[in-house]
Amino acid sequence: xxxxxxxxxxxxxxxDQALMPITQDRVGLLVxxxxxxxxxxxxxxxxxxxxxxxxxxxxxxxxxxxxxxxGYAGQLSLGTGAFxxxxxxxxxxxxxxxxxxxxxxxxxxxxxxxxxxxxxxxLPSLRIKGLYLAITTLAAQFFLxxxxxxxxxxxxYNDSGAIEVPQRKLFDIxxxxxxxxxxxxxxxxxxxxxxxxxxxxxxxRGRIGRSWMMIRDMDIAxxxxxxxxxxxKLSAFAFSSYYCGVAGALMVFMWLGSAEVEAFxxxxxxxxxxxxxxxxMGSLVGCFMGAAFIWVLPIIIRAVPQMLGLxxxxxxxxxxxxxxxxxxxxxxxxxEPHGLAxxxxxxxxxxxxxxxxxxxx
Amino acid sequence: xxxxxxxAESDGLPxxxxxxxxxxxxxxxAEQLLKVEHVSLSxxxxxxxxDISFDILKGEVRAIIGPxxxxxxxxxxxxxxFYHPQEGVISFKGKPRRRMKPHQAAASGIARTFxxxxxxxxxxxxxxxxxxxxxxxxxxxxxxxxxxxxxxxEEIQHRxxxxxxxxxxxxxxxxxxxxxxxxYGLQKRVELGRAMAMEPELLLLDEPMAGMNLEEKEDMxxxxxxxxxxFGTTIxxxxxxxxxxxxxxxxxxxxxxxxxxxxxxxxxxxxxxxVIDAYLGVAH
Numbered sequence: 001x002x003x004x005x006x007x008x009x010x011x012x013x014x015x016d017q018a019l020m021p022i023t024q025d026r027v028g029l030l031v032x033x034x035x036x037x038x039x040x041x042x043x044x045x046x047x048x049x050x051x052x053x054x055x056x057x058x059x060x061x062x063x064x065x066x067x068x069x070x071g072y073a074g075q076l077s078l079g080t081g082a083f084x085x086x087x088x089x090x091x092x093x094x095x096x097x098x099x100x101x102x103x104x105x106x107x108x109x110x111x112x113x114x115x116x117x118x119x120x121x122x123l124p125s126l127r128i129k130g131l132y133l134a135i136t137t138l139a140a141q142f143f144l145x146x147x148x149x150x151x152x153x154x155x156x157y158n159d160s161g162a163i164e165v166p167q168r169k170l171f172d173i174x175x176x177x178x179x180x181x182x183x184x185x186x187x188x189x190x191x192x193x194x195x196x197x198x199x200x201x202x203x204x205r206g207r208i209g210r211s212w213m214m215i216r217d218m219d220i221a222x223x224x225x226x227x228x229x230x231x232x233k234l235s236a237f238a239f240s241s242y243y244c245g246v247a248g249a250l251m252v253f254m255w256l257g258s259a260e261v262e263a264f265x266x267x268x269x270x271x272x273x274x275x276x277x278x279x280x281m282g283s284l285v286g287c288f289m290g291a292a293f294i295w296v297l298p299i300i301i302r303a304v305p306q307m308l309g310l311x312x313x314x315x316x317x318x319x320x321x322x323x324x325x326x327x328x329x330x331x332x333x334x335x336e337p338h339g340l341a342x343x344x345x346x347x348x349x350x351x352x353x354x355x356x357x358x359x360x361x
Numbered sequence: 362x363x364x365x366x367x368x369a370e371s372d373g374l375p376x377x378x379x380x381x382x383x384x385x386x387x388x389x390x391a392e393q394l395l396k397v398e399h400v401s402l403s404x405x406x407x408x409x410x411x412d413i414s415f416d417i418l419k420g421e422v423r424a425i426i427g428p429x430x431x432x433x434x435x436x437x438x439x440x441x442x443f444y445h446p447q448e449g450v451i452s453f454k455g456k457p458r459r460r461m462k463p464h465q466a467a468a469s470g471i472a473r474t475f476x477x478x479x480x481x482x483x484x485x486x487x488x489x490x491x492x493x494x495x496x497x498x499x500x501x502x503x504x505x506x507x508x509x510x511x512x513x514x515e516e517i518q519h520r521x522x523x524x525x526x527x528x529x530x531x532x533x534x535x536x537x538x539x540x541x542x543x544x545y546g547l548q549k550r551v552e553l554g555r556a557m558a559m560e561p562e563l564l565l566l567d568e569p570m571a572g573m574n575l576e577e578k579e580d581m582x583x584x585x586x587x588x589x590x591x592f593g594t595t596i597x598x599x600x601x602x603x604x605x606x607x608x609x610x611x612x613x614x615x616x617x618x619x620x621x622x623x624x625x626x627x628x629x630x631x632x633x634x635x636v637i638d639a640y641l642g643v644a645h
Contacts, residue, residue: 012517013517013520013521013524014513014517017516017517017520199506202505202506202507202508203502203505203506203508205508206500206505206508206512206516207495207498207500207505207512207515207516208502208505209505210484210488210491210492210495211492211495213481213483213484213488214481214484214492214495216481216483217480217481217482217483217484218479218480218481218482220443220463220479221475221479221480221481222481222492223462223463223464223467224441224463224464224466224467224472224473225467225472225492225493225495225496225555225559226464226467226468226495226496226559227464227495228464282483
């Protein structure tokens with residue numbers, strides 16, 4: 001009804017190729033941006049910002065990273081957690097070595113190290129595919145975890161073995177460390193995630209993104225159209241790992257405040273992979289949906305008994321939340337194996353043709 | 362890349378000539394685009410192709426036929442670099458080469474369609490054909506990130522060319538649809554469009570009519586003829602429909618058990634006893 005493109009005629013290829021060709025989509029995005037950057041910082045509680053929105057955005061960014069590699073370039077990876085770790089540890093080292101450089105710059109630079117490591121562990125993808133490749137990325141996961149424990153230089157020879165985030169300021173406002181307010185940290189993360197999402201969308205719809213999808217869908221034909229698998233696959237690994245690395249750096253510096261190697265273990269790799277699968281392979285919106293589903297929903301479910309004033313043990317709510325999430329995952333994967341993003345897409349298609357069941361072309 | 366387009370255009374006239382004049386080997390006439398000399402290919406002990414030589418002249422439609430397992434597709438795979446023959450030399454545009462990667466073949470001007478449709482199933486028709494322009498797009502990572510200015514201009518410039526192909530193949534109505542959902546005949550057409558988008562000098566078609574009904578075959582034949590006469594593209598096709606082959610091809614090479622048994626105009630090939638024996642069998 002409200003969502004239809006009747007009357008919106010494209011008169012140029014530029015208009016037709018726009019990121020959001022339909023006006024309603026643009027309005028929707030505007031609303032989301034206003035909510036993200038104005039409504040939430042002004043009205044939301046510190047708990048909501050610190051425990052829901054910040055982790056949600058960090059994981060959404062990591063999911064975008066993995067989705068670029070798995071959903072767009074078709075290379076399965078189980079090393080997301082480790083790549084996030086590379087970002088976090090290199091950001092920590094950079095902050096130690098260059099204390100005067102703005103921390104936001106360092107976070108963005110630390111992704112580069114993650115990208116380099118990603119390329120290194122992406123090399124097997126030139127020979128092997130699918131599940132076998134996933135196993136070799138496990139090697140990255142375990143090897144890097146080992147590095148984070150054994151190479152004491154990475155955590156400045158701390159006795160605790162943890163990386164502690166130093167206090168850093170921007171225009172005299174604390175943006176990292178204990179005294180930084182959740183709202184400030186949230187705004188920085190939201191800004192970075194918004195920009196990086198736009199960058200990803202641009203790259204994915206252009207020549208480079210197309211080459212990744214060509215490799216994903218039919219590598220033989222892609223090679224025949226002049227795509228070099230070496231460049232396409234390794235650039236996908238680099239780009240994807242960059243996002244994971246930045247997400248990891250954000251996770252430690254803007255959310256946790258300090259982290260040990262457990263923050264980057266295989267469970268986190270799986271967590272991000274589930275976000276991508278539930279959200280939808282090959283969809284940027286899906287990354288946000290998946291992150292919301294896997295991270296935010298359990299928190300909300302756990303909070304419901306409290307809000308209703310029910311006296312249930314914390315452990316019981318935890319179990320109930322796990323059961324509900326598990327059932328929902330199964331439900332959504334049966335309804336739409338291609339994830340929430342596809343479900344959303346189908347819903348929009350239905351609205352466009354409403355009240356008719358399908359459109360005649 | 363602009364060079365290729367120029368070559369294709371400037372050759373427009375002689376090409377049309379070669380099409381109308383059925384006689385194939387014009388002495389000193391059309392130049393050789395591709396020359397295959399004494400090529401042998403084997404996988405372990407299995408000989409796929411044995412000592413095959415033939416040439417493809419600029420602007421002609423060359424058919425490769427033969428019974429199942431004769432080595433036709435292996436021959437195409439050798440030409441565009443998927444297989445590396447153990448013996449023999451292949452010269453494209455006068456340049457001999459022994460080993461070549463598929464992407465190098467693509468860059469030198471060879472495009473190809475596949476026997477079983479090899480489209481990018483997750484992408485739309487438009488993106489599939491745009492992917493054929495990959496080699497002609499050069500804007501670097503920085504511009505891709507911004508997606509303004511030169512990168513956008515490049516995208517739109519190639520979109521224009523792609524839309525011409527879409528018009529030519531009459532597939533405007535499925536422009537935005539994912540190709541995985543299209544009927545088979547249309548998928549074959551999109552695949553042809555994708556190969557066309559590369560603006561190749563030599564287009565290899567592996568069974569373009571396979572699995573099509575009569576109407577679809579007629580359409581596809583029309584596209585192939587137009588492609589050859591209007592755009593001057595040299596075409597090598599493998600096909601089992603003899604009616605199509607005899608009507609479209611200027612010259613036909615016949616393979617059987619990896620060996621060449623005949624080469625010539627459709628009339629000559631039809632009259633050859635070896636070809637008749639290969640297709641119909643010999644009484645023992």
